Structures are given as structure tokens and as C-alpha cells.
Amino acid sequence: MKRHISTTIDGEALEFLSEDGQTLLDALRDVLLKTGTKEGCGTGDCGACSVMLDGRLVCSCLVLAAEVEGASVETVEGLAEAGELHPLQKRFLEGAALQCGVCTPGFLVAAKALLEINPDPSEKEVRYWLAGNLCRCTGYDKIIRSVLDAAADMRGETE
Amino acid sequence: MQYQAVKTLEEAVERLSRAEGEHMPLAGGTDLLAQRRAGRIDPKGVVDLKRVPELAEIVLDDHGYRVGAAVSGAELGEHPTLGQDWPGVVEAAQLIGSTQIQGRASMGGNLCNASPAADSVPALIAAGALCSLVGPSGRRELPVEEIILSPGQTCLAPGELVAHFRLPRPGPRTGDAYLRLIPRTEMDIAVVGAGVALELDADGLCTACRVGLGAVAPTPLRLDEAEAILVGRRVEGPVLDELAAAASAAARPIDDMRATAEYRVRVVGVMAKRAAQIAATRAGG
Numbered sequence A: 001m002k003r004h005i006s007t008t009i010d011g012e013a014l015e016f017l018s019e020d021g022q023t024l025l026d027a028l029r030d031v032l033l034k035t036g037t038k039e040g041c042g043t044g045d046c047g048a049c050s051v052m053l054d055g056r057l058v059c060s061c062l063v064l065a066a067e068v069e070g071a072s073v074e075t076v077e078g079l080a081e082a083g084e085l086h087p088l089q090k091r092f093l094e095g096a097a098l099q100c101g102v103c104t105p106g107f108l109v110a111a112k113a114l115l116e117i118n119p120d121p122s123e124k125e126v127r128y129w130l131a132g133n134l135c136r137c138t139g140y141d142k143i144i145r146s147v148l149d150a151a152a153d154m155r156g157e158t159e
Numbered sequence B: 001m002q003y004q005a006v007k008t009l010e011e012a013v014e015r016l017s018r019a020e021g022e023h024m025p026l027a028g029g030t031d032l033l034a035q036r037r038a039g040r041i042d043p044k045g046v047v048d049l050k051r052v053p054e055l056a057e058i059v060l061d062d063h064g065y066r067v068g069a070a071v072s073g074a075e076l077g078e079h080p081t082l083g084q085d086w087p088g089v090v091e092a093a094q095l096i097g098s099t100q101i102q103g104r105a106s107m108g109g110n111l112c113n114a115s116p117a118a119d120s121v122p123a124l125i126a127a128g129a130l131c132s133l134v135g136p137s138g139r140r141e142l143p144v145e146e147i148i149l150s151p152g153q154t155c156l157a158p159g160e161l162v163a164h165f166r167l168p169r170p171g172p173r174t175g176d177a178y179l180r181l182i183p184r185t186e187m188d189i190a191v192v193g194a195g196v197a198l199e200l201d202a203d204g205l206c207t208a209c210r211v212g213l214g215a216v217a218p219t220p221l222r223l224d225e226a227e228a229i230l231v232g233r234r235v236e237g238p239v240l241d242e243l244a245a246a247a248s249a250a251a252r253p254i255d256d257m258r259a260t261a262e263y264r265v266r267v268v269g270v271m272a273k274r275a276a277q278i279a280a281t282r283a284g285g
């Protein structure tokens, strides 16, 4: 059965049809063609599919599309504003915090969620917060540095 | 797979009993949807419990806490007093998975998934938590340690669900703690887990004590011997060694890729002892 869903995604009110049982991740990618959000594992282990659901960080592979009726979803596609990259995105590019890029949207969304509640995290806090985001390419260090650098940028402590 | 969100318990029970086991309750979905994706389950439908107020809220009244079965780990951590009153329970629930998993995972789901290694269960057993169950034949209350029968199997009747957990408001000089051992620092399943809740008198002697053990038997266990060992004594030295020995003796673990049975037997004693020390410190002993 197809279900009619009204929701807000990256600030835009949207309606779409979803097969009952379809995950939010599959609806984003296959129905709404918002392919910024990635699938790594499909079982909650890798965090590539991270999105914000009503202000909470979740794995969109473990949420049903039907569950977002009336909710607000934020994906990596809403990070840049008016063509201007988010400080995290800038730092990830400068700091070479990605190689294949499959993990990147999840790291960006998760890191943004952290900096919203903790603008000045320690390295340890960043590592623990991002423990559910796996990267098979970079070895994590560049990612962690880039998050710390972006945090400093957002606090206005860098040029 | 059909999806139905319900707003009342009656609706949830009605829906689940009518579907005769072909529909499953859905809380955070972190077990259910992952297992479905892995091909281990294939329910015809799910009944989303998160919009039922009793399952979604934490209420503190004269009788203590009513913690909704579908409340997420993140919400447990944000509650203004629950984490002070039951730090061990909240820490155990917050060990589940990553930040993302915490946004969804509930203690009701953790219990009803019925894994021997479920992290919040030993802590709830230690805390003496009661489960309020609602089903086709009404409401009943059971201690948490009676819910899981075997791996993946609970005592819930068809159509029955966990509505909330009841935790008393702890008195002065009480403390609880949960420790688990994993080979990594995050994102792993317990090799062993141990939860301890205890109460001390003004002289530092233990007046009440409950211990729950995880991942050392087909189900999380309550260590019944703990009371006889600790009550009337100081939580220190040889008393803690007796507790450790009793925890090891109660363990009936298996070998698996995470650890051998022999290792689990030893280490569960160490974890129980350390958790008791933390609980006693929290109780002011």
C-alpha cells in the first residue's frame, strides 16, 4: 500500500508517496531523489545515513518513511545556505577529511548536531559523539581535526 | 510491511491482538528494522507505539518514576532528576549504540528484544524496576527479571506490551551503577555486564542490595545471593570478593567471538565488584 506523507525536509514542506515499510533513507534517495544522504550498511552501524529528525540525530535507515508524517527532517543537503558552504563543509574540504566521500554526509550532519549543543567540544568528546560514524578511508584523524577547526571557526576564534 | 501509528494503548493492544502475532510493536526500531533488513524477521506489519503518551513520557509522582517503555536513551539522559536518582539505569541505557541509536533506542525495546546482553536490563533488575504490561486481558505488573524467558523470547502474551517501567524514588544513602566490558571503547555488545543497586545505613553498613548480570546466561540474571552477602556488612574488602565469587558462580556463559565462557565467568565477578564499589560511593559509603 502506498501512503501519502506530509513532512518538512530541509525547511521545505513536501508531500510524497511511500510504500509502507520503506525506510526514510530509501524514501529520501529513491522517491525524493535527495541522494546526498548515503547508505553504508542499512542496519544502523555506520552512520552514513544520519539525518536530524525533529532535532534529534538518527540513522535514516532505521526510521520508516511513514514515521516522519508531520515531522521535520534535516539532511546534509540543507547544510549549505544560499550557495555558501557550512563551516564544517569548508573545513572538511580544506582538511582533506574525505576520500571516497560515502561517510561524509553522515559525519557532517552528526558533527553539526554536536556543535549545536556543544560549540567547544574536546577532541575526546568529538570522538565519542562520532563513534557511530564509520569511515573506511581516512583513518578518522583528519575528520576529527576538521570538526575541531570548524568549531573554532564557528566560535569566531579563527581568521 | 504495514505501518500503523496508534495514539492509545487500547488501540495498540487491539491492533496487535487482532493481527495474531503477525504485527510487531515498534518503538525505536533499532532492533526491529535492523533485523528486518538483515532478513531475520519479516513482520506483516508494525504498530508504532511512540505516540502513545504513557509510553512516551517520564512521570515523577509520590510513588516514584513511571518511565515510558518507548522513551529514547537521549530523552532519559535529558530528564532533570532521573539521572541523579538512578544514574546506573540511565548510564546503562545510554551505553546502547551510538549517538544516532540513542536518538531512538528505548528500554522497552531493549527488554523485549530479549538479548542476553541487553545493556539496560541488568541495571533495571538491580534497580528493582517493575514492568507495567498491558494486553487483551488487562494490566499486570511483573519484575523486569521475569520478562525474558530465553534468547529472543519474552513472557508477554500475544497482543501484550510493556507500557512503562516503575522505579521508586530512591531514599538517601542509596546508589546504583552499571558496568559492561567490551573489547572496544564504543559501539559493541557486552562481553559481560553487571548492575548493582544498594542502600547503606548511617554507619555505612549495607541495608539492601540487588544485583543484575548480563551476557553470562541465556537471559539477564538476578543474583539472588547478593543480598545475603552484603546486607549488614560494609561494601569493601573480602565482602566484595565474596560478591565477585557469587557472580562468577552464577554465570553460565557461552563461548563466542567476543570472549570464551571461562573469561566471562571471571570477568563478571570483577565487574560486579567494581559496580558495587561505585554504587556504594554514590550511596555515600
Ligand SMILES: Cc1cc2nc3c(=O)[nH]c(=O)nc-3n(C[C@H](O)[C@H](O)[C@H](O)COP(=O)(O)OP(=O)(O)OC[C@H]3O[C@@H](n4cnc5c(N)ncnc54)[C@H](O)[C@@H]3O)c2cc1C
Residues within 6 Å of the ligand: A043, A044, A045, B024, B025, B026, B027, B028, B029, B030, B031, B032, B033, B034, B049, B069, B070, B095, B096, B097, B098, B101, B104, B105, B106, B107, B108, B109, B110, B111, B112, B113, B117, B118, B119, B120, B156, B160, B161, B162, B163, B187, B188, B189, B190
Ligand atoms: C548499531 C547498533 C548498536 C547497538 N548497540 C547496543 C548496545 O550497545 N547494547 C544493547 O543492549 N543493545 C544495542 N543495540 C540494540 C538496540 O539498539 C537496543 O536493544 C534498543 O534498546 C532497542 O530499542 P528500540 O526502541 O529500538 O526497539 P525496537 O527495535 O523498536 O523493538 C525491539 C523489539 O521489542 C519489541 N518491542 C519494542 N517495544 C515494545 C514494548 N513497549 N512492548 C512490547 N514489545 C516491544 C519489538 O516488537 C521488537 O521485537 C544496538 C543496535 C544497533 C543497530
Ligand code: FES
Residues within 6 Å of the ligand: A038, A039, A040, A041, A042, A043, A044, A045, A046, A047, A048, A049, A050, A059, A060, A061, A062
Ligand atoms: S546506512 Fe544507516 S547506519 Fe549505515
Ligand code: FES
Residues within 6 Å of the ligand: A097, A098, A099, A100, A101, A102, A103, A104, A134, A135, A136, A137, A138
Ligand atoms: S571517506 Fe570513504 S568511508 Fe570515509
